[in-house]
Amino acid sequence: MNFYVVIIGTEILNGRRVDKHFEFLKNELAKYGHNLFASFVIKDDKELIIKTYEMIQTDKDAVMFSFGGIGSTPDDLTREIASNVFRNSNVQTHQKFFNDIIEKFGDEAYPHRIHMADLPPKSDLLFNPVNNMSGFSLDNRYFFVPGFPSMAHPMLTEAIKKHFSHSKEKFRKTLYAYTSENSLISIMKQVPSTIELSSLPIFVNNIPNVELSLYGEEENEVLYYFELFISELKNKNIEYKLM
Numbered sequence: 001m002n003f004y005v006v007i008i009g010t011e012i013l014n015g016r017r018v019d020k021h022f023e024f025l026k027n028e029l030a031k032y033g034h035n036l037f038a039s040f041v042i043k044d045d046k047e048l049i050i051k052t053y054e055m056i057q058t059d060k061d062a063v064m065f066s067f068g069g070i071g072s073t074p075d076d077l078t079r080e081i082a083s084n085v086f087r088n089s090n091v092q093t094h095q096k097f098f099n100d101i102i103e104k105f106g107d108e109a110y111p112h113r114i115h116m117a118d119l120p121p122k123s124d125l126l127f128n129p130v131n132n133m134s135g136f137s138l139d140n141r142y143f144f145v146p147g148f149p150s151m152a153h154p155m156l157t158e159a160i161k162k163h164f165s166h167s168k169e170k171f172r173k174t175l176y177a178y179t180s181e182n183s184l185i186s187i188m189k190q191v192p193s194t195i196e197l198s199s200l201p202i203f204v205n206n207i208p209n210v211e212l213s214l215y216g217e218e219e220n221e222v223l224y225y226f227e228l229f230i231s232e233l234k235n236k237n238i239e240y241k242l243m
Helices: 021-030 046-057 078-087 095-109 113-117 149-164 181-188 219-235
Strands: 002-008 036-042 062-067 124-126 135-138 142-145 171-177 196-204 207-216 240-242
Touching: 002 021, 002 046, 021 036, 021 149, 036 046, 046 062, 046 078, 062 149, 078 135, 078 142, 095 113, 124 142, 124 149, 135 149, 142 149, 171 219, 181 196, 181 207, 181 219, 207 219
Parallel strands: 002 036, 002 062, 062 142
Antiparallel strands: 124 135, 135 142, 171 207, 171 240, 196 207
């Protein structure tokens, strides 16, 4: 699975608010051995939201968590866009959410709040423990929650636990070498796509060093390629330390 996060909010881009979603989602997924594939922070712009969703939809392995834009104000565009992109349909009234809005707000549900119940067809509700104004999901792959962390984070904690808590164990091996990345590129090229390679250059007193990490599901495979790096360092008399 490729996990995407889309954070919609002009107020984050212009600095009026500080994003709290990326760090939360990264840590929540990590509890079950998952990593984020991509993260986007975008403004409340209709065409930009459409293009972002369409790009993610082309990935058959995508799981998306989208924050913001599901309220009742004119800049809340997510519900209609999600319906057009992921359902090729107009929004429809979700009866349970409709009833929840009426129960909470009564006559004050009209003329605006009631439209929060206009969702893409076949939406599943995500329970909001703060005020029962739900988020929603599509196909257990695309999740849409408010921009407020107090509401959004509990919704996704439950969704991730329910749908993505079963994952294969992964293995990581890391070393720190007192050399430049260039010394190890020939070995890097041998690492297969089944292993995630991370090479982080670090300069100490203008002298290049590198932190190198391998991460994968097959422990023996990770160890095999990790030993190739160690052998290369030894052959070149380059000092290193395991981390």
